[in-house]
Amino acid sequence: MITPEISWIAIFPELLLALGAAGVLLVEVQWKPDKSVLGTIAAGSVVFAAAFTVLQWVDASDAVEAGAVGDLVAFSGMVLMDGMAIFGRFVILAVTGFGIMAGWRYIESLGRRSAEAIALVLLASAGFSIMVASNNLVMMFLGLEVGSIALYVLAGMSRERVRSDEAAIKYFLLGSFASAVFIYGVALLYAGTGQFEVLAIRQFLSDTLLLSPAVALIGTALVIVGLGFKVSAAPFHSWAPDVYQGAPSGLVGYMAAIAKIAGFVAIARILLTGLSEFELNWLPIVAGIAALSMLLGSMVALVQGDVRRMLAYSGVAHAGFIMTGVVGASTSGILFYLAVYALQLVGAFAVVSAVSGPANAGSEIDDYRGLSTRSPMLALSFAVILLGMAGLPLTSGFIAKFGVFASAWSTGYEWLVIVAVLASVIAFAFYLRIIVVMFMTDDEGDDLPVPGTLRWVLGVAVVTTIVWGVLPGSLLRAATDALPL
């Protein structure tokens, strides 16, 4: 029996996150320190992990340049250190950092349980982070489960709120079901190809002519369904609005963003790398999911009266837009989109949590009346973020949409692009609805203070939305370099 090689470096960021989670819990038990100590530990592990990821990025580009792509495979093929993994991981880490900042006020309000919340966030990130770097589908499943289970618990953190319980249960039941579907798909893929590793599956499919590919194809379909659930693509999205509405407002942005990032990197890896030979089989399905998600998400969002539900449905639409990039086989488009959308999502929910207040009250659209007079900077930030999500030019959202649309067009899915641009117009309407309420109603209310950590999150979301909208070159180049193996 061959002992698998152990290369800690490949999973060092995840180790740091897990250590951070363990550290937060232990320190809390032992010393019961001030919340800021816990925050510092969490921040430390995230920052070091991010810094280490940058080093990995440099290493990976050196290896690619030197032609030593074998160096990018670790743990006997379990884990990859390719550009896509590192890019995805970095975005996950960034979202984790900003997510904790955005949810800090909520975490503080939890009292003794705040250490739990921080540890869960770090664990979720560790799980999803290993998921984007997995080459082995079982490894990917493990990462998915580690991350998902942490998120189920986070969704139910506010035990005293009925909605929160409902969200947690719903998320847990449907999420477990989706995970089961996913792992069944993995099993069928294994049955069909005899391989667990994405790269090996690709190799097998290109070397072998499958006379009866039915088993592998069913496996492919189940994997798409399972991951489609995680990224809340229609018609597997029904959990999203309730979870977004019920989960603690400070952390929803993080939860939504991180699941999308990991889910889509996994989709890109499995479909575009592993199953590219089956392209003709899954392209129509993915295109159909994309079209349905975009149209359904945009249209249902129009009639929502609750900003969080609206953002949930807009998330469904965004899943569709990113799926368009999968159809266009453009990993750079997908990664760029994920990066800008994830930051906007965290920023948007930071605003929601500021408006909802510490009581974590509702987020009816009427709560935003006259926000531009009550808190001009908050309203302006939200407007920029919403316009970015809507994909208006001069925001990063436009570049992101343009990238995925252009790729889908050049693979011959013209109809999908036309559906996508029309769905974007529908989506304008509900983003604008929030802006109307904020800027065009004169309802005077109490001034709304914005906590310090939220300001940073909003600042980053707004600045990146505008800067990458006007000068997207740097991020686009990085996303283009972030190639999967």
Add this chain to the structure above:
Amino acid sequence: MRDEISLAVRIRSDISHIWRYEPRVAEVLTALILIPVVAAIVVALVPRSRKELHLPLGIALSVIPLALAGYLFWVFEPQVDMQFTEFAMLYEPWGITWNVGMDGISMPMVILTTILVPIALAASTSITKRTKEFVVYTLLLEAGMIGVFVSLDLFVFFVFFEAILIPMYFIIGVWGSERRVYAAMKFFIYTAFGSALMLAGIIALAAMHLDQFGAPAFNLADLLALDISAGAERWLFAAFALAFAIKVPLFPLHTWLPDAHVEAPTAGSILLAGVLLKLGTYGLLRFNLLLFPQASVDAVWIMGILAVVGIIYGAVVAIVQPDLKKLVAYSSVSHLGFIVLGTFALTSGGLQGAVIQNFNHGLTTGALFLLVGMIYERRHTKKIEDFGGLQKVMPIYAGFFLFMIFASIGLPGLNGFVGEFLVLIGSFSTLPVLAIIAASGVILAAIYLLWAYERVFTGVPDKEENKVLSDLSVREISLLAPLAALVLLLGLYPNILLDKIAPSTEAVLDYVEATTDYQVPEPGRLADVFVASGEDE
């Protein structure tokens, strides 16, 4: 590229060049776009509490682009080539370039923009709510509008084309009247819908360039080299035409316009009618004719008929409008029909008429909205029936109003005449039936405008509120006087503009003739006599 020496280097090398320096290759157009942006930032930095500063500062800063544009007009040579061009690669893998330039088609529009923005700002003294944001949005709008007119890269063009929706949306939605939110939303969704399909068209063009030349491109010059199949050309033409037709707005896509105009504040109406609508006619002329010449030639009748229906429909509906602002709005639908008709007449006269009518309509309609805004500030109503006999109380106001009405009708000697006459002559040689029908639009214009004048101004003032109205103040006169002077100048001596327009419109015609089997019929080019003075030199 080689002569793209920066301004600073030139000044250092020979100081005397400053005065003789022609900003031919310098970043003058970029500067023209950026100055309003910088101005907006400056205004944004003024504290909210110093309310009295925002508007004057904005007006003062918006004069800078006007001065620069005036200078560009002065040094603008009547020639075919793009002038003041700049070229830089923005993002190589996608082939996005920063390519701006000005020719006879875009130059009048840039001038018009820079003229109307200070006037629109100066007409907004009645805005007391959130003045800072208002000025900032207006200045950003100006930057976007200039950007649209000078961009030669379709990607950048689209970015500007779409981005200007945001400030206009806020201007209508925040500072408009009662139904402002509805109007703003309608405006935004309508125009965004059109441009969404254009975006698909732009992507298609870039993908085609990728297929045929191995790299995507958005640059107009690169895209002209594409070999587009007839079927694809027709679809792309439709996608672009739809976006521009909504913007114009061409019948039956015009329904957003009256709402937007009625609800918008005066400044919004001036810029909307004066400049934003022209994005549509400009786009048809610049992009549809050049990129899809065969489809344009094939679509001449469709576009012509839509234009003429718009002319008549707009005029007829304008007659029955009870609201002055709505009347002017519908008159825009009618007048812009002439521009589209001229564009698709595909003759020298038609194109020149379209371009100069673009400019002239901006002046006269801008002035009319300004005038309606002035009476609205006094009476807080725009209903025609609420007025009567104003001539007696406000003689100066009535004088300006009548003057602008005559310009709008197209009285010879005033600017409106030039454009409409050229369009009618130009279209008569290719679309005679449509030209004859369109000519009746001029008569209808006389009916609705003069009838409105009669109801508002003539007779005895019978309502108490109207008897105490004050006539125009010096400030208001100083806003109207420059517009009136330009109306007169362009009416008496249109060649000052036509000379510079003609080479560019002729180049468009030459291009259409060269790429299709269409030939401009002989009398169609006869309209050259109007530019004779330019060519004699």
